[in-house]
Amino acid sequence: MSSAPLPRRLLLTPGPLSVASATRAAMLTDYGSREESFLALTGSIRSRLEALAGAGDSHVCVPIQGSGTFAVEATLGTLLRPTDMLLILANGVYGRRMAEICRRLGRPHQVMEFPETEPVSAKALDDALAASPHMTHVSVVWCETTSGILNPLDDIAHVAAARGKKLIVDAISAFGALPLDLSTLPAEAVVGSANKCLEGVPGLAFVLADKATLSAAAGNCPSLSLDLHDQWTGFTKTGQWRFTPPTHVIAALDQALITLEAEGGPAARLLRYSRNRDRLVEAMTRLGFEPLLPLSLQSPIIVSFHMPSAPDFCFSTFYHLLEKRQVVIYPGKLTQGETFRMGCIGDLDIADMERAVAMVAEVLGTMKREKIKC
Structure with a gap:
């Protein structure tokens, strides 16, 4: 009996991106x-x-x-x-x-x-x-x-x-x-x-x-x-x-x-990306993650989040557990302060952002329940 196909990979990165079929x-x-x-x-x-x-x-x-x-x-x-x-x-x-x-x-x-x-x-x-x-x-x-x-x-x-x-x-x-x-x-x-x-x-x-x-x-x-x-x-x-x-x-x-x-040009694409960003920031904030930038400075391209201060949070574990669930995020690049990044661009819409954040919540629950460390 064949296993169920994996869901579409979501690349929440600044590129390469999830692209249309x-x-x-x-x-x-x-x-x-x-x-x-x-x-x-x-x-x-x-x-x-x-x-x-x-x-x-x-x-x-x-x-x-x-x-x-x-x-x-x-x-x-x-x-x-x-x-x-x-x-x-x-x-x-x-x-x-x-x-x-x-x-x-x-x-x-x-x-x-x-x-x-x-x-x-x-x-x-x-x-x-x-x-x-x-x-x-x-x-x-x-x-x-x-x-x-x-x-x-x-x-x-x-x-x-x-x-x-x-x-x-x-x-x-x-x-x-x-x-x-x-x-x-x-x-x-x-x-x-x-x-x-x-x-x-x-x-x-x-x-x-x-x-x-x-x-x-x-x-x-x-x-x-x-x-x-x-x-x-x-x-x-x-x-x-x-x-x-x-x-x-x-x-x-x-x-x-x-x-x-066909989408309506850059203006329509900007609107979709902005909606992706807003939904991502809203949902991640509910999970306890703090955006690096205020919304007034935040592009609709990619969002940086502060790394959680909890001593049992391990980013490499967090990253790999998300990757297993077909959600790919990005490490941070700041010279000061620990962050990670989640992109809003590519062939993604609000439903994709909601699925990604749902996987974040699932991974957090798994890490806490199983006491997974680095």
Whole structure:
């Protein structure tokens, strides 16, 4: 007698995510990287991502193989010259990762640190730029998933523009849900990824870069494979990828974009994610877990919770017992304080969040009843 099938796995993470069955099914078709149907697929994805961002004629979409970090490194390596100076606004791991990239690339930079539980201050940025006119660029992580906090992108962008500085935005965890319009937002480059709010699968990232800046960036990048200018030039001339593309991942993103449009676009997706977050926070709070951030600062992407102070609570046991019940969460990444994280994005709705929290309650009961320790 066969056992009952396991319930669908719920990935409550910032990506990879639970994806729709149609997105997975799209990967069953094999494509050659030079065939016309695949080149048309690439061109369509680029155009649709530009449209999602309100790129108009000013910005162009350049996809690149790899995770979002690959695209961040490609952006910093290509658009920054050795004579430029980047001010990195950091209130989490991913802002600090930009600094590590610049250090390895030999790009001059300074880091302006903010507490991980506070948003970046546009006023502090303005003061810093007034005192440091030699800065040429500013960078910020829009949704810093270290904590789940949202940074005030519009305010930061307009301060940078007023001071004559170019802005680079890590929108990896926000693109596809949070509103973005490059016709009004002054940004030189915005970085996104297929496997976050677009609900594709890992292996593809992209940059929406100012066309004039990109045109002038020939020869800047010290990397062959991460040269954003050369990648764009290849698409412009032939429509082809310079190196082997992740064909199945691109097919999945094509379907994911169709699904996004059918849902009602980023606004509808943001509403679903916000409802997921609200239900998650409400239910976890009832179980005794304390959110790290107040709701006013909390993104709809991922929520950090304080680790329970009870001496018999063991996170590794908690994590693995949830995983056995097909619910996958994330450890914390804060440099101060013990936390864990639960994502609200992906092919999830309120019923999925309720199922996940029900499994949390069941695991807590099991740990207490059986006195399970690490």
